[in-house]
Amino acid sequence: LARSTYYARRELPDRWGLAPVTAFYADTPGISWAVVAPFAQAGIRYLMHCRGGWRGEGRTAMPDIFYWQAPNGKDRLLYHGRWGYTDPLLDLLTGGYNRLREQIETYLRQHDNAPYDALCAPCYQDHELPNVTALETVQSWRSQWAYPDIRLSLYRDYFAHMEERYADRLPTLSGDINDSWGDYAAIDPTAMGQKRNAAAALSLCSRVVL
Numbered sequence: 715l716a717r718s719t720y721y722a723r724r725e726l727p728d729r730w731g732l733a734p735v736t737a738f739y740a741d742t743p744g745i746s747w748a749v750v751a752p753f754a755q756a757g758i759r760y761l762m763h764c765r766g767g768w769r770g771e772g773r774t775a776m777p778d779i780f781y782w783q784a785p786n787g788k789d790r791l792l793y794h795g796r797w798g799y800t801d802p803l804l805d806l807l808t809g810g811y812n813r814l815r816e817q818i819e820t821y822l823r824q825h826d827n828a829p830y831d832a833l834c835a836p837c838y839q840d841h842e843l844p845n846v847t848a849l850e851t852v853q854s855w856r857s858q859w860a861y862p863d864i865r866l867s868l869y870r871d872y873f874a875h876m877e878e879r880y881a882d883r884l885p886t887l888s889g890d891i892n893d894s895w896g897d898y899a900a901i902d903p904t905a906m907g908q909k910r911n912a913a914a915a916l917s918l919c920s921r922v923v924l
Contacts (some may be wrong), residue, residue: 717920721758721870732900736760736869737791740799744893750782754789761791763891764799764836779830779876781886785801790886794834801835807848814851814864822862830880834872 724731735756736918739745743766753761761782782793803820806814837848848866855864876884899906 715752716756717916719753721756722758723756731756734870736762736873738869739763739765741766744894745891747785747888747890750784750791751786751789754791758869759792761793761867762834762873763793763795764798765795765891766895768790776891777885780884783886783888785888792884794836794869794873794875794876795891796836799836800839801837804834804837804839804848807837807851808845808849810847811851811854814855818862818864830876832872832875832879834869837866845890 722734722737726734735758737749737753737760739761740883745761745763749761776795777794779792779794781790783790802824806821808815852864852866
């Protein structure tokens with residue numbers, strides 16, 4: 715777990731002057747509680763979790779955003795979880811300004827019960843090709859409308875906003891993010907065994923390389 719932070723918290727700052735503060739899990743059904751302390755101690759503040767929706771969507775009462783407290787009772791991450799790593803807003807943004815203008819009210823009605831003043835909508839999908847259509851759509855929207863305030867941003871901008879506005883209202887939870895694919899070890903034991911063997915050898919391999 716500590717090794718998984720090296721690239722973000724050592725190499726990127728040293729080589730490029732970047733210091734990421736957000737961990738991102740895409741299409742993973744669960745996350746071990748053990749990640750919280752090493753991530754937080756490495757300087758990670760936020761965790762964005764786009765959970766694989768099949769088998770699990772709609773089957774939890776867990777809030778979308780909360781402080782995830784480590785087993786040590788001291789370290790914590792601000793966690794946001796959602797089902798899937800894309801959002802219907804993507805189709806509106808890549809469809810151009812007119813499509814966004816025609817359908818944004820319908821999209822917002824689907825979020826009438828949102829408890830906060832910000833929605834985080836990941837806008838990418840499998841095999842997504844680089845394009846500037848979403849950027850141009852957002853620029854056109856912002857030149858015409860003040861509300862809703864649609865913007866392209868980094869996850870850390872969303873998290874910082876939520877901390878600034880709602881830190882005293884966000885719940886603090888602890889424990890594992892349950893894995894709806896926990897039976898995979900029995901479904902594919904060969905691959906699981908290979909993974910565990912590789913993990914066991916990793917420490918030795920890293921010492922040999924260094």
